[in-house]
Amino acid sequence: MEPKRPILITIIGVITLIAAIVALFAGIAFVIGVDGLAESIHDAIKNDEITLEDIENMMSALGVLLVAFGIVGIIIGYGLLKGWTWMWYLAVILYGIGLILSFIALVSSHTLSNVVTLVIDAVIMYYLFRPSVKSFFGV
Numbered sequence: 001m002e003p004k005r006p007i008l009i010t011i012i013g014v015i016t017l018i019a020a021i022v023a024l025f026a027g028i029a030f031v032i033g034v035d036g037l038a039e040s041i042h043d044a045i046k047n048d049e050i051t052l053e054d055i056e057n058m059m060s061a062l063g064v065l066l067v068a069f070g071i072v073g074i075i076i077g078y079g080l081l082k083g084w085t086w087m088w089y090l091a092v093i094l095y096g097i098g099l100i101l102s103f104i105a106l107v108s109s110h111t112l113s114n115v116v117t118l119v120i121d122a123v124i125m126y127y128l129f130r131p132s133v134k135s136f137f138g139v
Helices: 007-032 037-045 052-082 085-109 112-128 131-137
Strands: none
Touching: 007 052, 007 112, 007 131, 037 052, 052 085, 085 112, 085 131, 112 131
16 A cells, blocks of 8 residues: 655645746746847846847746756656655755755845745755655655
8 A cells, every 4th residue: 555645745746836837837938038028127227238139048048947947847746746756865855955055045144035945945854754754755
């Protein structure tokens, strides 16, 4: 009998899927170009050294990156929901990196958002090591 999927893993998986789909669509919008967005950004920054073409190129590059993140995020979200063993290891690595970066950001800027991010990462890391979660992933 397969172990039951822990509820927080379901929540993390679904949130990951939603964020990945949003990133995917945002990336596609950036790559194909949203009418007037590059012009609006160019007008707002009022910097003669940055051309409209520069902004369009940056938006395209960001779009490709967002599409890539979206695709990877869909795989991660699906893997979390399915309980793939290698996904547990990937989650530990990614949330571990996030925990370290959150701590560095907190030390350097002391903002509330950094505290919240640090707490979320720490709770998720703790949760990943719970026996029921490890059992679900076959670790």
